[in-house]
Amino acid sequence: MPLTPSQPRYPRMPLLPMGCAPPGAGTRDALAPYGLCPPRCRYRGCPYSLWTVPYPRYRGCPCSLWAVPPRCRYPGMPLLPMGCSPPGAGTGGAPPRSRGAPVGAGLELRSAGRRQRLRGWREALPSETHVVLRGAAAARAWRRGAGLRSAAWSRFLPRGPAPRPLPLLPGGFALPRPPFYRALPAGLRARSLALGTEHVLLLGTGGDVHAWGGGRHGQLGHGTLESEAQPRLVEALAGVPMAAVAAGGWHSASVSEAGDLYMWGWNESGQLALPCKALAEERAQGEEAGAGEAGAGAAALSPCPEPPEAEATTFISIQALPALLDLPQEPEVSGVSCGSRHTAAVTRGGELYTWGWGKYGQLGHGDDASSDCPRRVEHLVAQGLWAEAVVCGPWTTYVCVREPPDPPSSTADCSEDPAAGTCLGPTLPSAPQDQTCSDSVPPEPNSEPQVGLQLHEG
Amino acid sequence: MAAPVGAEAPAAGPGALWAEVRALLPGTEGEFTLALSGEVDPCVRPLLRRARGLLYGAEGPAGGEAAALRRLGHVLRDYSWEKLNAGPWQEVSKAWRQVYTYGCLFGALAEISAGCPPVSAVRLCDMGLLMGASVLDNVLGRLVRVLQQHLPRERRGAAGLAAEKARPEPRPAPAVRPEEELPRLRCPSLESFRDKHLIPQKPVVLEGIMDHWPCMRKWSVDYICQVAGCRTVPVELGSRYTDEEWSQKLMTVDDFIGQYIVNEKSMGYLAQHQLFDQIPELKEDISIPDYCCLGEGEEEHITINAWFGPEGTISPLHQDPQQNFLAQVFGRKYIRLYSPQDSENLYPHESQILHNTSQVDVENPDLVKFPNFRKAAFQSCVLMPGQVLFIPVKYWHYVRSLDVSFSVSFWWS
Numbered sequence: 112m113p114l115t116p117s118q119p120r121y122p123r124m125p126l127l128p129m130g131c132a133p134p135g136a137g138t139r140d141a142l143a144p145y146g147l148c149p150p151r152c153r154y155r156g157c158p159y160s161l162w163t164v165p166y167p168r169y170r171g172c173p174c175s176l177w178a179v180p181p182r183c184r185y186p187g188m189p190l191l192p193m194g195c196s197p198p199g200a201g202t203g204g205a206p207p208r209s210r211g212a213p214v215g216a217g218l219e220l221r222s223a224g225r226r227q228r229l230r231g232w233r234e235a236l237p238s239e240t241h242v243v244l245r246g247a248a249a250a251r252a253w254r255r256g257a258g259l260r261s262a263a264w265s266r267f268l269p270r271g272p273a274p275r276p277l278p279l280l281p282g283g284f285a286l287p288r289p290p291f292y293r294a295l296p297a298g299l300r301a302r303s304l305a306l307g308t309e310h311v312l313l314l315g316t317g318g319d320v321h322a323w324g325g326g327r328h329g330q331l332g333h334g335t336l337e338s339e340a341q342p343r344l345v346e347a348l349a350g351v352p353m354a355a356v357a358a359g360g361w362h363s364a365s366v367s368e369a370g371d372l373y374m375w376g377w378n379e380s381g382q383l384a385l386p387c388k389a390l391a392e393e394r395a396q397g398e399e400a401g402a403g404e405a406g407a408g409a410a411a412l413s414p415c416p417e418p419p420e421a422e423a424t425t426f427i428s429i430q431a432l433p434a435l436l437d438l439p440q441e442p443e444v445s446g447v448s449c450g451s452r453h454t455a456a457v458t459r460g461g462e463l464y465t466w467g468w469g470k471y472g473q474l475g476h477g478d479d480a481s482s483d484c485p486r487r488v489e490h491l492v493a494q495g496l497w498a499e500a501v502v503c504g505p506w507t508t509y510v511c512v513r514e515p516p517d518p519p520s521s522t523a524d525c526s527e528d529p530a531a532g533t534c535l536g537p538t539l540p541s542a543p544q545d546q547t548c549s550d551s552v553p554p555e556p557n558s559e560p561q562v563g564l565q566l567h568e569g
Numbered sequence: 570m571a572a573p574v575g576a577e578a579p580a581a582g583p584g585a586l587w588a589e590v591r592a593l594l595p596g597t598e599g600e601f602t603l604a605l606s607g608e609v610d611p612c613v614r615p616l617l618r619r620a621r622g623l624l625y626g627a628e629g630p631a632g633g634e635a636a637a638l639r640r641l642g643h644v645l646r647d648y649s650w651e652k653l654n655a656g657p658w659q660e661v662s663k664a665w666r667q668v669y670t671y672g673c674l675f676g677a678l679a680e681i682s683a684g685c686p687p688v689s690a691v692r693l694c695d696m697g698l699l700m701g702a703s704v705l706d707n708v709l710g711r712l713v714r715v716l717q718q719h720l721p722r723e724r725r726g727a728a729g730l731a732a733e734k735a736r737p738e739p740r741p742a743p744a745v746r747p748e749e750e751l752p753r754l755r756c757p758s759l760e761s762f763r764d765k766h767l768i769p770q771k772p773v774v775l776e777g778i779m780d781h782w783p784c785m786r787k788w789s790v791d792y793i794c795q796v797a798g799c800r801t802v803p804v805e806l807g808s809r810y811t812d813e814e815w816s817q818k819l820m821t822v823d824d825f826i827g828q829y830i831v832n833e834k835s836m837g838y839l840a841q842h843q844l845f846d847q848i849p850e851l852k853e854d855i856s857i858p859d860y861c862c863l864g865e866g867e868e869e870h871i872t873i874n875a876w877f878g879p880e881g882t883i884s885p886l887h888q889d890p891q892q893n894f895l896a897q898v899f900g901r902k903y904i905r906l907y908s909p910q911d912s913e914n915l916y917p918h919e920s921q922i923l924h925n926t927s928q929v930d931v932e933n934p935d936l937v938k939f940p941n942f943r944k945a946a947f948q949s950c951v952l953m954p955g956q957v958l959f960i961p962v963k964y965w966h967y968v969r970s971l972d973v974s975f976s977v978s979f980w981w982s
Binding site: 337388 | 611654920922
């Protein structure tokens, strides 16, 4: 029975693989019964009051559930929508293996109906003119259409701890066009980086966001339309630790660890989910066009839940400071990606929301309407699919889906039926290493998500 | 201007229009070179070739090909539009602007071959003229001229007639004290203008040099509407460009006149637009002041802008990087000039975008916030129809229109 997205299993799971911990984690408090006492839960939404359990073994996880597997009510808890979970969680140490077709490590190139494995390469960063590939020891760039031997750029990468995802490289970041590499200031410790058409966003290890590059459309979030040559902290977000950042053509997004979505930049097609004048006028013209046209027009123009009046609303063309977004029913966002002029977000309940420019169907609602309100992609709900992650190309959206986990039964034995995940798009973020894994097989990037794939014995 | 056209679209329907339009294009596909002035992404040229193939394959309007051509036009325009918006306008590669023009051309041809009313094709041509770069010997300009013949006649001039209704008596102009008044000269010689005004950089009002321009006897709101009513132009909305709610919008001249000249529900100003490049028929009614030959630049580098708006349009105090002749065709404008030596007393904005603009509202200055403004000396005048104001380079100027007004400015160096 497919899980209805309106009742996600872990509605407010606060954890993330990025190392957050609630205040007071590790302090010794009276053990609270699992799943009860929300008034005593100091960490908003945590269903277990688990920070009462000291000595977490999993770095950053405030719950350390596997520390008490026999009593843990949620043995196979899929900790993170991004697909990492400590190996052996709930199973006693067997490394997870997927069912179905083995995928293994590496990249696969799919284009024009053909598929080609790229052996030895781990990650890709494409553009319309070039592609950058990163392997274990080097990063290289080719012009599209060029032979494999004539790389346009190459850079040796030192061996080191688990690498950060592209475009980050040791000491800087890669660009999918000449000059292919830019250094970062030495003091800036980056967790992830996102490239827009004219700007760059960097998420620091402390959850801080830096933005620089062209700023004429407010995409830097510093409150002005000035450009910045060097990384500059987005001060408006300084008090909120962020979990992820995404950059589109001329707009930016970031997700806080609590699941709130902030957006700023250009709103010319509603890609910030703020009222857009051009779309409002199109809607008004569509209504005026009358019955004949309006049949197609009204369907093509997405109605917002509360349609704003053209006179009363303040339309926003450029939002130069981060604005907090409210999705319908206020779910918590787990991931966001920005295309050229549209945005897509995945919630912790497995729903996919899209908004912005829709002329080429990139919003996934079955029409070509643009929208300045977030709309849930109903196709996934109808198919009973759980959205895990989303990545946007300039005019496309890729979503990684799987069968949803079964809802928890009332008994303590919580067995899941894992299903192989299907990835409908490019790379997923890599899972963090865990040195206690007995098999010492490092989790590969791009493998199928470990969430939901663990086999339970009994 | 035009050969007489039947009252409605030609009786032969879209076929005759298509034949005329087709004659504007090169005869064979081989002659239709998709030459671009630079490199573009590799995905673009196949799209251009495919669109060209659709044009030369079909023998006239054909349903399926028109839809495919329209689709290709959309993709080419959307893709190049993103490139046009990446980075400052001056740095946009000419090749991408040419791709945008091709996208508009193919889109307009698709509209025509599908039998749609010519207004949609005219709008596409205008988008290409505004943002693109000329290809195929300015094919869009030639195309728009053909399309204008085929527009239904009663559409033209509808709004202009309403503009001729009786207006309330013109408001009195602000008082100009004799010591502030700008000097006026009637047809000075080139040498005396150069020696007494250009070299010392002193502003002056010139009279009599516009007398022979056809626009002085031909132009009115109604005439503009007739000649250019269906054309799309950028209009500035909001009382002044330093305001937060200020924006620009593309609309036809008909709509602009109907909404902002006749009705004046809010402020709209067709300002700083190279209308005469877009609409050559209007360029024939003006000519370039002779004194521009005193500059070093070439005549084709002179930027000619149109300024057409209702009463009450305001250009905040600002300076321009070139010499300026501001020619008044109809309506009056109140203008104040401040010397560049007073720049510090005028409190220019700090930001790079507005660095040439003063923060002070000239006719209502906040002397608490800007105390030194009262020290700045100025000259002023009411520019009447037929007069031309010489504004030296970097001279601060503030302009407010007192009537429905049309001015033409010439930026030269």
